[in-house]
Amino acid sequence: MSDLEPLAATLGPLVLESRELSKTYRIAHGVQLEAASDVSFGLYQRAIVALVGESGSGKSTVAKLLAGQEPASGGSIHLDGEQIEPARRRRFRSHKSDVQMVFQDPFSSLNPVHRVSYHLERPVRLHRGARTRAEVTAQSAALLEEVRLSPPEHFLAKFPHELSGGQRQRVAIARALAVKPRVLLADEPVSMLDVSIRLGVLDLIADLRSRFDLAVLYITHDIASARYFADETLVMYAGRIVERGPSEALTQEPAHPYTQLLLGAAPDPDRLGARSGNGHARAAVGRAGSSLAGVTGCRFAARCPFADERCRTQSPPLVPISRRRAAACWRLDVAAPALAGALGEERGEAIKT
Amino acid sequence: MSAAATANQCAERFAGEPPAAPVLEIEDLSITYRSRDGDVNAVRHVDLALRPGEVVGLAGESGSGKSTLALGAVRLLRPPAVITSGRVTYRGRRIGEGGFDVLAASADELRRLRWREISIVFQSAMNALNPVLRIRDQLGDVIDTHMPLRREAKRARLESLLDLVGIPRERLRSYPHELSGGMRQRVMIAMALAVEPEVVIMDEPTTALDVVVQREILEQIAELREELGFAMLFITHDLSLLLELADRIMILYAGQLAELGSALAIRNATAHPYTAGLLDSFPSVRGPRRALSGIPGSPPDMRELPRGCPFTPRCGFARAGCAEVTMKPLTVGEGHVSTCPFVGADELALARAARREGAAR
Numbered sequence: 001m002s003d004l005e006p007l008a009a010t011l012g013p014l015v016l017e018s019r020e021l022s023k024t025y026r027i028a029h030g031v032q033l034e035a036a037s038d039v040s041f042g043l044y045q046r047a048i049v050a051l052v053g054e055s056g057s058g059k060s061t062v063a064k065l066l067a068g069q070e071p072a073s074g075g076s077i078h079l080d081g082e083q084i085e086p087a088r089r090r091r092f093r094s095h096k097s098d099v100q101m102v103f104q105d106p107f108s109s110l111n112p113v114h115r116v117s118y119h120l121e122r123p124v125r126l127h128r129g130a131r132t133r134a135e136v137t138a139q140s141a142a143l144l145e146e147v148r149l150s151p152p153e154h155f156l157a158k159f160p161h162e163l164s165g166g167q168r169q170r171v172a173i174a175r176a177l178a179v180k181p182r183v184l185l186a187d188e189p190v191s192m193l194d195v196s197i198r199l200g201v202l203d204l205i206a207d208l209r210s211r212f213d214l215a216v217l218y219i220t221h222d223i224a225s226a227r228y229f230a231d232e233t234l235v236m237y238a239g240r241i242v243e244r245g246p247s248e249a250l251t252q253e254p255a256h257p258y259t260q261l262l263l264g265a266a267p268d269p270d271r272l273g274a275r276s277g278n279g280h281a282r283a284a285v286g287r288a289g290s291s292l293a294g295v296t297g298c299r300f301a302a303r304c305p306f307a308d309e310r311c312r313t314q315s316p317p318l319v320p321i322s323r324r325r326a327a328a329c330w331r332l333d334v335a336a337p338a339l340a341g342a343l344g345e346e347r348g349e350a351i352k353t
Numbered sequence: 354m355s356a357a358a359t360a361n362q363c364a365e366r367f368a369g370e371p372p373a374a375p376v377l378e379i380e381d382l383s384i385t386y387r388s389r390d391g392d393v394n395a396v397r398h399v400d401l402a403l404r405p406g407e408v409v410g411l412a413g414e415s416g417s418g419k420s421t422l423a424l425g426a427v428r429l430l431r432p433p434a435v436i437t438s439g440r441v442t443y444r445g446r447r448i449g450e451g452g453f454d455v456l457a458a459s460a461d462e463l464r465r466l467r468w469r470e471i472s473i474v475f476q477s478a479m480n481a482l483n484p485v486l487r488i489r490d491q492l493g494d495v496i497d498t499h500m501p502l503r504r505e506a507k508r509a510r511l512e513s514l515l516d517l518v519g520i521p522r523e524r525l526r527s528y529p530h531e532l533s534g535g536m537r538q539r540v541m542i543a544m545a546l547a548v549e550p551e552v553v554i555m556d557e558p559t560t561a562l563d564v565v566v567q568r569e570i571l572e573q574i575a576e577l578r579e580e581l582g583f584a585m586l587f588i589t590h591d592l593s594l595l596l597e598l599a600d601r602i603m604i605l606y607a608g609q610l611a612e613l614g615s616a617l618a619i620r621n622a623t624a625h626p627y628t629a630g631l632l633d634s635f636p637s638v639r640g641p642r643r644a645l646s647g648i649p650g651s652p653p654d655m656r657e658l659p660r661g662c663p664f665t666p667r668c669g670f671a672r673a674g675c676a677e678v679t680m681k682p683l684t685v686g687e688g689h690v691s692t693c694p695f696v697g698a699d700e701l702a703l704a705r706a707a708r709r710e711g712a713a714r
Contacts, residue, residue: 054563054564054565054566055534055563164651164652165415166651167651194414194415194590194652195414195590195591195592195593195631195634195635196414196590196630196631196634196647196648197414197647197648197651197652198634198635198647199634199645199646199647200647200648200649203647221563221564222564223564223638224635224636224637224638225636227636227638227642228636228642228645229636248642251638261565262564262565263638263639264568265564265565265567265568265569266564266568266637266638267591267593267594267596267597267635268593268597268637268638268639
């Protein structure tokens with residue numbers, strides 16, 4: 001079968017790659033939780049890739065593994081094609097500065113007893129070679145300008161509690177930029193901000209990725225923002241990637257039943273006044289998927305309206321359904337007939353060649 | 354569904370409904386937080402009437418005073434918050450002709466008003482359950498306090514309450530930590546409905562939940578409202594939710610009214626630049642990609658508000674006269690008011706369309 005050519009790969013060279021990354025937590029005696037299993041994808045320079053899923057789907061675990069905050073249970077991480085091993089200290093330290101994170105909660109990621117200037121001083125000294133007081137201030141001010149906090153002198157002297165949520169998140173982004181990263185992992189960077197402020201912060205990240213040639217992973221539970229903001233979207237469910245593809249195609253014509261459920265649940269201003277439920281969301285109510293090890297079959301099967309016997313016993317692999325898209329579902333012919341039709345033809349061709 | 358079809362459906366919903374007397378009426382309410390650094394006028398001269406069975410959405414950014422307004426209306430504010438002006442009248446079926454003056458009520462009278470007549474579901478409600486009490490006992494407490502029942506009747510009531518919010522009856526014996534976040538939020542909703550209040554205030558009830566769970570809970574709330582007929586004040590910063598859920602929407606900015614109208618009018622005949630900014634803030638998953646502008650700047654510092662209209666520094670339509678605006682509600686359509694005297698619905702629609710064109714290029 002033809003290999004998947006991710007849209008993000010057309011935008012820039014590969015920077016950070018996750019190959020069959022897995023993470024298992026022991027949650028009780030003999031009980032293991034597979035927070036992430038066989039997660040493979042690449043982050044490319046100047047491309048934004050969104051990782052979408054519910055809480056507990058494992059999306060933050062993937063970010064922690066990529067940032068080197070936790071060791072993986074299986075699989076590997078490659079930066080510029082070279083495998084990252086936490087045991088090799090020097091290489092790993094440079095990995096940590098190449099890969100920076102922005103967290104969800106700007107209220108707890110800044111130290112409340114220190115001014116903004118303090119948060120920028122250390123990275124500016126260590127990574128930008130600032131030596132004198134004046135250099136530190138000038139470079140810190142320049143960073144604040146980059147995240148559009150002006151006048152910077154005004155903000156350098158502020159304490160976190162004197163800033164709004166959006167301003168704090170901008171400081172957190174400035175701090176990440178200070179170490180000159182090549183990859184930015186943004187874990188729900190706007191979900192705690194007001195709806196009206198979110199767009200500004202997302203636009204800022206999009207703008208920075210072009211100006212600083214960043215590879216960006218945008219982790220979110222809001223698939224609508226992924227459509228607008230990310231070039232490519234990966235949908236995660238119970239520790240696995242169940243669908244991936246260009247954001248626009250994936251949101252407008254979802255293949256996997258779970259992606260369909262997510263899209264159906266998103267608020268729709270055009271559904272004004274239509275209070276009673278719509279088919280989508282009702283199709284698969286129930287609890288979030290179990291990531292417990294030893295569960296056989298597709299992890300979405302219990303909530304899936306299309307599940308059959310095979311779904312409950314065999315885990316579906318993530319296979320390409322077109323040049324740019326892939327899905328992990330046995331019942332695509334029923335769940336997304338239009339897409340599955342194309343797949344059949346392509347498979348036919350693949351066999352011929 | 355096309356916009357026209359939706360509009361028809363809306364018209365049908367409202368057709369033939371006589372304008373009933375409001376069950377909760379807030380008039381000229383002002384609330385101030387006193388502090389050493391100066392007073393913060395969190396809510397300023399707000400009027401809001403909630404009719405029986407109606408869903409009114411209250412939208413605004415953090416700090417816009419939406420929660421303060423709702424808490425003030427049921428006198429749940431603590432010092433340093435002070436109600437400095439206004440009247441709140443509750444006219445439930447169980448209350449006499451003249452209504453119930455909430456602001457003049459004694460502590461004892463308030464205790465009878467709360468829960469039995471007006472109940473609240475808070476944003477962090479799922480953490481508001483007592484971790485060492487079973488669900489049964491916590492729900493039971495509400496019933497014992499406000500509507501005592503015999504043992505058998507009470508058990509039946511508890512079971513029907515869990516049925517109502519879609520939780521298996523066995524869960525009555527569970528402790529809060531044994532339930533998921535969504536289930537705990539449902540328990541809180543069950544608790545709010547336990548003694549059949551006529552008004553339910555929901556303060557960001559789904560903000561901490563996942564989209565799929567949020568959708569389930571919102572549908573549940575809408576169904577319950579149809580079934581039980583309570584009126585609802587629904588507070589959120591997410592206008593996209595309200596457009597689906599609410600009959601009427603009130604937009605607050607810096608503690609003052611910006612715009613109030615039917616959900617349809619708010620969406621299709623937007624009359625205040627701030628509302629337009631909110632509408633252009635959220636991406637949608639369906640339909641063509643719209644140009645999004647968001648709202649520049651940050652929510653205002655309530656201690657240093659500009660003179661006149663507080664939205665002026667962030668407004669794309671700001672002009673010299675904005676500093677003289679008195680923030681009086683001006684009628685722009687039937688049941689539709691805006692406090693912006695300069696920008697009309699047509700001008701806003703044109704500007705937004707032009708921006709969309711520009712983005713589509």
